[in-house]
Amino acid sequence: MLRPRGAFFERTIEPLELHVSEALIEKLKNEIAAVEHPRELAVDVMMALQDHHGYLSDAARDQAAELLGMSALEVDELATFYTFIFREPVGRYVIHVCDSLICWMAGEENIVDHLRQQLQIDFGQTTADGLFTLLPVCCIGYCDRAPAILVNRRVHGPLTNSRLDELLQKYRAEAAEKPGSNV
Amino acid sequence: MPTLTIDNRPVTVPDGTKVITAAEQLGIMIPRFCYHPALGSVGACRVCAVGFKEGPIKGVEMSCMVDAQEGMVVATDDPDAVDLRKHVIELLMLHHPHDCPVCDEGGHCLLQDMTISGGHGRRRYAGAKRTHLDQDLGPLVQHEMNRCIQCYRCSRFYQQFCGYRDLGVTGIGTRVYFGRSEPGTLESPFSGNLTDICPTGVYTDKPSRFYGRRWDYERAPSVCIHCSLGCSLTVSARYRKAVRHEARFNAQVNGHFICDRGRYAYAYASQPERPRDALIAGRPATLAQAATQMSERLAAIEKGTGPDGIALMGSARSSLETQALLARLHSEKGWRTPCFSADDAATRVVSSALNTLNATNTIALTEIEGADTVLLVGADPIGEAPMLALALRQAQRDGSRIITVDPRPVTLPCAHDHIAVSGDDLATAVAHLIIGALEPSREIALDADQQDRFKTLKQETRDIPAAAELRAIGHALTTAWRPAFVCGTTVPDPDVPPLMGLLQALVQTSCMWSGLFFPLPGANTFGAHCLGGSDALFEPLLAAVEAGQVKALVVVENDLFSEYPDQQRLAAALESLELLVVMDCVPSAITARADIFLPTQTIYEAGGHYLNNEGRLQVATPVIAGGLSIMDTGGGNHPPREFREDIPGGTPRPAWQYVAGLATGETDPPDVKPLLDEALTAGVADGERVSLPSASREWPSIERIGAGPEGDAGGLTLIESAATFGSEPLAAFSTVLAELTPLFGVTVHSETAQRLGWRAGDRIVIPDSAPALEVVVTLDDRAAPGVLLVPRRIGIDRTALRRYMAHLLAE
Numbered sequence: 001m002l003r004p005r006g007a008f009f010e011r012t013i014e015p016l017e018l019h020v021s022e023a024l025i026e027k028l029k030n031e032i033a034a035v036e037h038p039r040e041l042a043v044d045v046m047m048a049l050q051d052h053h054g055y056l057s058d059a060a061r062d063q064a065a066e067l068l069g070m071s072a073l074e075v076d077e078l079a080t081f082y083t084f085i086f087r088e089p090v091g092r093y094v095i096h097v098c099d100s101l102i103c104w105m106a107g108e109e110n111i112v113d114h115l116r117q118q119l120q121i122d123f124g125q126t127t128a129d130g131l132f133t134l135l136p137v138c139c140i141g142y143c144d145r146a147p148a149i150l151v152n153r154r155v156h157g158p159l160t161n162s163r164l165d166e167l168l169q170k171y172r173a174e175a176a177e178k179p180g181s182n183v
Numbered sequence: 184m185p186t187l188t189i190d191n192r193p194v195t196v197p198d199g200t201k202v203i204t205a206a207e208q209l210g211i212m213i214p215r216f217c218y219h220p221a222l223g224s225v226g227a228c229r230v231c232a233v234g235f236k237e238g239p240i241k242g243v244e245m246s247c248m249v250d251a252q253e254g255m256v257v258a259t260d261d262p263d264a265v266d267l268r269k270h271v272i273e274l275l276m277l278h279h280p281h282d283c284p285v286c287d288e289g290g291h292c293l294l295q296d297m298t299i300s301g302g303h304g305r306r307r308y309a310g311a312k313r314t315h316l317d318q319d320l321g322p323l324v325q326h327e328m329n330r331c332i333q334c335y336r337c338s339r340f341y342q343q344f345c346g347y348r349d350l351g352v353t354g355i356g357t358r359v360y361f362g363r364s365e366p367g368t369l370e371s372p373f374s375g376n377l378t379d380i381c382p383t384g385v386y387t388d389k390p391s392r393f394y395g396r397r398w399d400y401e402r403a404p405s406v407c408i409h410c411s412l413g414c415s416l417t418v419s420a421r422y423r424k425a426v427r428h429e430a431r432f433n434a435q436v437n438g439h440f441i442c443d444r445g446r447y448a449y450a451y452a453s454q455p456e457r458p459r460d461a462l463i464a465g466r467p468a469t470l471a472q473a474a475t476q477m478s479e480r481l482a483a484i485e486k487g488t489g490p491d492g493i494a495l496m497g498s499a500r501s502s503l504e505t506q507a508l509l510a511r512l513h514s515e516k517g518w519r520t521p522c523f524s525a526d527d528a529a530t531r532v533v534s535s536a537l538n539t540l541n542a543t544n545t546i547a548l549t550e551i552e553g554a555d556t557v558l559l560v561g562a563d564p565i566g567e568a569p570m571l572a573l574a575l576r577q578a579q580r581d582g583s584r585i586i587t588v589d590p591r592p593v594t595l596p597c598a599h600d601h602i603a604v605s606g607d608d609l610a611t612a613v614a615h616l617i618i619g620a621l622e623p624s625r626e627i628a629l630d631a632d633q634q635d636r637f638k639t640l641k642q643e644t645r646d647i648p649a650a651a652e653l654r655a656i657g658h659a660l661t662t663a664w665r666p667a668f669v670c671g672t673t674v675p676d677p678d679v680p681p682l683m684g685l686l687q688a689l690v691q692t693s694c695m696w697s698g699l700f701f702p703l704p705g706a707n708t709f710g711a712h713c714l715g716g717s718d719a720l721f722e723p724l725l726a727a728v729e730a731g732q733v734k735a736l737v738v739v740e741n742d743l744f745s746e747y748p749d750q751q752r753l754a755a756a757l758e759s760l761e762l763l764v765v766m767d768c769v770p771s772a773i774t775a776r777a778d779i780f781l782p783t784q785t786i787y788e789a790g791g792h793y794l795n796n797e798g799r800l801q802v803a804t805p806v807i808a809g810g811l812s813i814m815d816t817g818g819g820n821h822p823p824r825e826f827r828e829d830i831p832g833g834t835p836r837p838a839w840q841y842v843a844g845l846a847t848g849e850t851d852p853p854d855v856k857p858l859l860d861e862a863l864t865a866g867v868a869d870g871e872r873v874s875l876p877s878a879s880r881e882w883p884s885i886e887r888i889g890a891g892p893e894g895d896a897g898g899l900t901l902i903e904s905a906a907t908f909g910s911e912p913l914a915a916f917s918t919v920l921a922e923l924t925p926l927f928g929v930t931v932h933s934e935t936a937q938r939l940g941w942r943a944g945d946r947i948v949i950p951d952s953a954p955a956l957e958v959v960v961t962l963d964d965r966a967a968p969g970v971l972l973v974p975r976r977i978g979i980d981r982t983a984l985r986r987y988m989a990h991l992l993a994e
């Protein structure tokens with residue numbers, strides 16, 4: 001099934017712009033200065049800024065461009081290529097569901113249906129409470145734990161519906177306990 | 184040189200030729216989307232598949248990725264290849280809209296052609312298509328992203344070929360998107376080429392959108408007259424309106440591309456304000472009346488003053504035909520020698536530059552791409568000759584070193600070393616380069632006489648801040664294999680081009696190939712030099728007018744006010760004339776003052792010959808007959824049902840015809856080739872370079888270099904130089920280009936700004952300027968300190984600007 005572009009870029013939450021610490025900028029500048037081609041560090045810089053903001057906002061993209069001596073477009077070219085860099089705001093927990101062969105054989109479609117039902121969102125969307133974003137991903141190298149998902153880049157599997165429920169419950173509880181803090 | 188067989192026909196090609204190119208030599212066009220001769224092969228689209236039957240490779244392969252090799256047998260009609268191509272096309276069409284009838288590319292679309300010829304006339308896929316949002320890319324290029332087939336030509340062209348960084352490819356998979364980060368005007372002055380290279384309708388020409396299909400247009404090969412490079416164009420016109428310029432391939436000059444100034448410059452020819460009727464004292468008259476009156480009044484004046492009382496003014500934008508007839512008018516009537524530019528400073532540099540060129544040291548634009556070092560002195564390619572910047576970029580991508588020596592902060596779309604040298608020091612800078620090239624070098628042998636001269640040169644050349652750096656570069660030049668020497672002809676003084684010639688001649692002895700390239704101020708400046716004697720200066724002419732010696736002035740296709748800096752003085756002088764005759768195709772400050780005005784045809788109607796900056800003779804073919812466009816007379820409806828024998832607005836005649844009327848009365852266009860032959864004492868053919876009589880290799884005049892203006896360091900100088908948009912008199916009428924023309928501004932070094940108490944972004948309102956002129960201050964530390972740099976801008980009050988700047992300089 002083709003997923004229309006819009007679904008991936010639906011904007012659900014307004015970003016909270018955080019001030020990037022001088023220390024982080026200094027650190028990135030030093031790292032960039034140490035390599036031959038600043039571009040080599042584009043992904044690292046984008047990741048660092050994303051970890052800070054929760055996603056790579058336009059402002060963060062521009063900051064990355066400035067640090068790396070690249071144009072905004074050149075940063076965007078890379079940012080939009082990678083599954084793990086978000087150019088739109090995402091929920092506190094980003095769930096990547098592996099949709100590649102082994103997971104599919106092991107019941108990926110059930111996992112997806114269950115998540116859709118539980119979270120009331122489709123791929124590319126974020127729950128109204130801002131907690132979860134659902135995205136597909138191709139093989140993440142945990143075929144031995146198929147069907148597998150990533151939540152904030154941490155792997156979980158093999159999964160069943162009840163195991164999924166437990167996971168969601170755990171993250172909800174964590175969010176209730178420590179509101180606001182990301183990752 | 185492998186020999187291979189393609190579709191049963193043998194062909195021998197140079198090593199490294201791709202099979203797709205080898206096939207072209209046999210006239211076989213293998214389908215392609217991603218391959219483009221200028222951009223090379225990437226193997227992205229898979230539509231150029233052919234069958235390899237015999238030889239080192241077997242099976243179906245991409246002809247754009249495989250080098251032609253000895254003994255290959257290739258079948259483009261191999262059933263497997265044909266089938267593959269058919270499926271590739273079907274795949275590419277999956278997401279493509281089915282609405283060719285409303286797409287402006289329809290009719291000249293590669294995808295359309297391939298889809299039909301590939302046998303995919305009917306869609307089988309009935310599912311949903313991926314769609315994209317389009318972006319507003321500015322006034323030149325229309326964006327319709329749904330039509331994309333991911334060939335990557337646009338991003339490769341924009342970024343790799345041109346070196347601009349605001350358009351490219353984002354996303355992955357079906358979301359791959361070609362565009363900008365955010366909607367906005369494209370930054371590249373070569374962006375219009377996207378409309379030529381995109382094989383589908385993603386990028387189409389915005390100003391001419393929906394004006395016609397390819398087959399509706401009258402099309403003809405032409406030449407760009409919006410700078411001296413003379414790029415090859417194909418002009419499209421419909422309903423008597425030229426509405427599109429496309430790049431026409433020219434292996435020596437522009438290759439496959441042109442710049443946006445040239446591409447979108449045509450609007451002047453059909454602007455509503457274009458003067459189309461003859462005027463006597465500002466009132467409409469017939470051509471015959473005006474022409475008769477012109478001859479009679481000129482004859483009367485001549486009777487009173489003698490032939491000296493009549494002066495002729497031509498221009499660098501006229502065709503050779505017009506220039507030649509002005510020269511003939513002078514020789515037949517004895518009227519004053521025609522002058523072709525009111526900018527004497529530039530005329531002096533041009534003469535010395537063209538006296539430096541000869542048959543063996545001139546190089547063509549595309550040859551610069553093959554240089555391994557390019558030295559530019561007093562030349563700003565992006566402003567003066569945009570396509571030169573693209574050639575430099577190709578050289579640089581190939582590993583060439585580019586060096587700019589200039590008072591202006593020259594920017595190029597490629598890495599280059601910039602040495603800021605004040606305008607007065609440019610000659611001295613080249614002297615240092617010469618010293619550097621000769622001093623520690625064993626590569627260049629000098630005879631005894633040259634040794635002497637060199638010694639004097641060394642003693643006399645005064646020190647300048649960048650001397651050491653320049654000498655190092657001079658030395659590096661002697662180790663280059665293929666150095667090219669570019670010298671501007673508006674900013675440097677007349678000593679610079681011959682010095683560059685000397686440097687080139689010296690370095691020539693130690694390298695494999697080298698040459699000179701001089702961008703000139705106007706499209707046909709070279710022609711004026713050959714035929715008209717470009718040495719005639721304007722200042723004496725003006726003085727003669729003021730002194731009452733010249734009573735009549737005939738001005739042909741030249742708005743003197745945009746060339747001559749002191750507009751007030753010029754206006755007063757023109758006022759004192761008994762008769763001012765003006766012939767032009769555009770309205771200007773001078774057409775309004777004419778006693779007799781004759782409307783001329785544009786290049787689209789008259790065609791003509793032009794000599795580009797290297798002296799290449801090029802022909803523009805007429806595209807339309809002339810007259811008001813029925814799009815305008817009909818106001819979008821059926822044109823008026825009114826019976827008349829002539830074409831409304833079709834009065835204008837080629838300028839040369841009016842001039843001929845004054846001289847010999849001939850009505851056929853003059854054959855310029857014999858005239859050129861005569862002037863140059865050498866044969867010449869279309870598309871070939873004329874050779875100027877061999878230049879002398881004078882050693883630099885020592886006084887100039889040694890005793891140049893010394894106390895310079897503290898002084899300020901004003902430099903007015905050409906910008907990409909807004910400077911060229913015809914292109915300046917283009918409304919779409921006007922949108923791209925930046926605010927008028929002055930660029931200075933931050934030290935200089937400090938001295939003047941300026942800050943970046945300051946707006947200076949020029950006192951007593953009409954129309955009111957505001958100047959925005961920009962700081963750039965790559966400019967030479969002390970230089971106030973402003974762009975040439977048609978239609979501004981230069982007198983007030985200069986007055987204000989002069990007052991600054993005086994303080």
Ligand code: SF4
Nearest residue numbers: 331332334335337381
């Ligand atoms: S926009 Fe045109 S040139 Fe660019 S990739 Fe798509 S089809 Fe090719």
Ligand code: SF4
Nearest residue numbers: 407410413414445570
């Ligand atoms: S570089 Fe000059 S001649 Fe070529 S297209 Fe541009 S303006 Fe015309």
Ligand code: FES
Nearest residue numbers: 098100103139142
């Ligand atoms: S297929 Fe899902 S982790 Fe490999």
Ligand code: FES
Nearest residue numbers: 226228229231247
């Ligand atoms: S032209 Fe050969 S793969 Fe596209």
